[in-house]
Every structure is written in C-alpha cells, then in structure tokens.
Amino acid sequence: MAPPLVTLLSSPPEVQWVALRNINLLLQKRPDVLSNEMRVFFCKYNDPLYVKVEKLEIMVRLANGKNVDALLSELKEYASEVDVDFVRKSIKAIGQAAVKIDTAAERCVNVLLELISTRVSYVVQEAVVVMKDIFRKYPSTYEGVIPTLCSNLDELDEPEAKASLIWIIGEYANKIDNADELLGIFVDSFTEESYPVQLQTLTAVVKLFLKKPDSAQGIVQRVLTTATKDCDSPDVRDRAYIYWRLLSTDPGAAKAVVLAHRPPISIPRTTVSPALLEELLGEISSLASVYHKPEETFVGRGRIGADAVRKGTECVSLLVVLAEPDVLSERMIVFRRRRHSKLSPPDSKRRTYCMCFKARVSAPFAIDGIRDRDFDDAPAVDGEPSGLAATQVFAQTPAAANLLAGTSSNPLDDLVSIFGGGGGGMSASTPAPSFGFGGGNSGLGVDLSSVPATPSVLVPQTPAPPLQQSHSQSTQQEDLLGLF
Numbered sequence: 001m002a003p004p005l006v007t008l009l010s011s012p013p014e015v016q017w018v019a020l021r022n023i024n025l026l027l028q029k030r031p032d033v034l035s036n037e038m039r040v041f042f043c044k045y046n047d048p049l050y051v052k053v054e055k056l057e058i059m060v061r062l063a064n065g066k067n068v069d070a071l072l073s074e075l076k077e078y079a080s081e082v083d084v085d086f087v088r089k090s091i092k093a094i095g096q097a098a099v100k101i102d103t104a105a106e107r108c109v110n111v112l113l114e115l116i117s118t119r120v121s122y123v124v125q126e127a128v129v130v131m132k133d134i135f136r137k138y139p140s141t142y143e144g145v146i147p148t149l150c151s152n153l154d155e156l157d158e159p160e161a162k163a164s165l166i167w168i169i170g171e172y173a174n175k176i177d178n179a180d181e182l183l184g185i186f187v188d189s190f191t192e193e194s195y196p197v198q199l200q201t202l203t204a205v206v207k208l209f210l211k212k213p214d215s216a217q218g219i220v221q222r223v224l225t226t227a228t229k230d231c232d233s234p235d236v237r238d239r240a241y242i243y244w245r246l247l248s249t250d251p252g253a254a255k256a257v258v259l260a261h262r263p264p265i266s267i268p269r270t271t272v273s274p275a276l277l278e279e280l281l282g283e284i285s286s287l288a289s290v291y292h293k294p295e296e297t298f299v300g301r302g303r304i305g306a307d308a309v310r311k312g313t314e315c316v317s318l319l320v321v322l323a324e325p326d327v328l329s330e331r332m333i334v335f336r337r338r339r340h341s342k343l344s345p346p347d348s349k350r351r352t353y354c355m356c357f358k359a360r361v362s363a364p365f366a367i368d369g370i371r372d373r374d375f376d377d378a379p380a381v382d383g384e385p386s387g388l389a390a391t392q393v394f395a396q397t398p399a400a401a402n403l404l405a406g407t408s409s410n411p412l413d414d415l416v417s418i419f420g421g422g423g424g425g426m427s428a429s430t431p432a433p434s435f436g437f438g439g440g441n442s443g444l445g446v447d448l449s450s451v452p453a454t455p456s457v458l459v460p461q462t463p464a465p466p467l468q469q470s471h472s473q474s475t476q477q478e479d480l481l482g483l484f
Contacts, residue, residue: 021291035062094108095112095134099265109131112127116149132165132167139264143172166186169182180215191230203258206254207258228240
C-alpha cells in the first residue's frame, strides 16, 4: 500500500494536499504503513503552506527512535525559513517529537536552545511555549535551561509566550533565586497585561508565596489587592478572591490545591473519535476523508446542504419571475435578439422561462399577496376581466395555447409576442384587455389604478405613426442589448 501513496506526492500541490489528508487519516489507524517513508514527506522549497503543514503533521506521526535525528535536522532547517507561520509550526513539531519520544527529548531540547540563541523574536517566543510543554512532560528534568529562558524575558511580547515563561517561573520558584524579581516585572504591569497573562501571574505569585513565604509576603499582598480592586476581568477577580480566602483561612488547603500534582501531557493519537475514524476510513477518497468530517455535515442534510440551497434558489427565482413580469419580458426580448445574432440561450434557460410562463398562466393569483396586499381589494376596470377570469382569457390566446400544449414551433417568439414583443399573441381586433407594459393593466388581470407609478407607465398615450413606432421599438431593443 505504501508505493501507491508515495507516488501521489509527485502530483500538483492540490492533489498532494488531498492525498496527504487521506494519508493522515490512514496513519491514525495504522501508523506502521509508512514507517520507512519519512523522507518522502520532507518539505520542498516551492511547496505551498497548506501542503507543508500537512507534511509536518504526518512527519510527527511517523517519528520514532530510528528516524528522529533526520527529522530534527530537517525541522531545524525549516526554522530558518522566511514564512513566520511555517517557522512556528516547525518549532512546535520539535516539541511534539520531544513529548512523543522519550529518548529523543534531550536532543530536541538542544535544538530548541540553538534556536533560542538566534535571538529572533518569534523563534524565541515559540521555543519558550514549546519548552513549557516539555517541562510538563518531564518535570524536574531540564532545569538547566531555565536561566537561558529567563534571560530572554525582554524578547517576549506575545501573551502566550509571556504566560508560558511565567508558568515556568512559578513552577520552579524554589529553584530560581530571583523569582520574586522576575514576577515583580509582571506584577508592576498587571493591569496592562492580557487576561491569560494576569491569570498566570496571579497563580505564579501564589505558588511563590507557598514555596517561599518569608520573601514573597509583600508581592502576594500587592497582586491580590490589584487583582481584586483594579482588574476588569471577573475571572481574574474571582480567582484572586478564592486564593485570598484560602491563604487567610487554611494555607494547607491552599497548598493542596495550587501545588497539586499534575499528570504529564501526551500527544493524542487521533484527531477524531474512534467511531468517527472508522466511519471516515470507510469514506476514503471522498470529501469526508479530506475534511475529516462526516458527509452529513456538509452534503444534503447539513444546515446549509446542497439540496436545500438548490431548492431555495429555484423557489426564489420562480417567485421573482412570477411577481415581476418585466423581468421575464425583458430577458425574453434579449434572448430573442441573441437568437437572431446566433447567440441563443442555453436549453436549460429556455425550459426555465417556459416553466415560469406556464406557472403564471395556470396558477391562480396566489402571488398577488406577495406583489401588493392592496391588490386584493382593488376594483376592476369596467368591461375588463380581473382575477381568475383574466387568467383564463390570457390562456386562450393562440401563443399561450401552443406553449401549454407543447406544440409551439418557436416558444421564444410565442412567449415574447404574448408580452408585447411584436408577435401574434392577440388579435388587434380583439377587445380583450391589453397585456403590454404601457397600458393601465399589468397583464395579470389586476387593476393597477391604485398603485402609484410614473405617468409614462400607467397613462395611455396617443399611438405613434407606424414608422416612428417601429423606430422606437428597434431603439428599445438595441438599448436592451447594450445592457447585456
């Protein structure tokens, strides 16, 4: 199984990423599948960041006592790259390797000390964060690096890095001679620090007091007073009150709570639950295995599934066309001109407009409430049918009958002619209501006399001479073509 998977890594970056996501899933179930293929996952200089990140995670999963030296050498090179995000992730991978492989922890710490000696700000800060995790995994093992970490205090300006160093100082306060001075720097700027830094400072000072009660009396009183009176965060205030009550009533209980033994950390073997992992392995080479999520969360039955989006779009489009006859008429005129200029619309759009037209003709006026609530109570024009009667007259026109029966030879011309586009929709001698857009009726048998509109739309105008009318019609069609 290994050779085919390795072959995929010579593909373009997009294919590589899909393959890497599936490989990552396989390694969570069977980590020994590619145990001898560490080098094929080394990052190339032109790999995109998303490919490099996946390769880093897979390399950490494949790391063992035999290949850890090659891995550390490679990660050290990555830490000198120009991409800051990639550098941070590479340093974090060094810490993960140290936590995963006990025998390689000392080598990982030496690599981190070499990176700290570069004095690059973001490298030093990420290394301090990683060292905190190593101290949690191997307590009281690498205390010799603490002076080096404390000497780089001025380089820290990110909350996570500050909180990590404060945790180290508080955890080893009894072995650091000037721990009260180092913590005093953060106590002086307590109100200006972020909330995570305030919480770590408060806990570290209490640890210092419990380990060195004689020398830390003043600093613990100062930080508790500041936290309870001047701090805006309720979490910090509540913790300060709890510590104050514990220290004042029962110092032994405070020591049991604050200095309690903490279990060592470890790297989780899988990123998903075992049940979900089995389900995703059954969906290998699908989007579920790429997203590492079950397919119902993003297909069909999700909150915004594809089926729901498609159906909602069709309903909205149909309502817009039914409620706004101008939309249908103008688009059909444009499509008619495109047909004459050999730019006919796709068959799918032809079917869509024919479907919308059939729905307008055959359905009762359920859409009237959407268009205007006042339409239901508007009086009909004398001598002209309205409501369902107008629909029946509309459906009896030759063009509409051909469309509904499916015998029309040119559905576009018939549909345009019904809406006043210049076809044989209705006879000139027929005393039926006008269905054009220039008269007082909207074409739906609804009286628009009560609806405010511009005079050019609702007021009948004197018919123009044939030549002038033909010229005006051609000018209008050219304007419509210009819009598209």
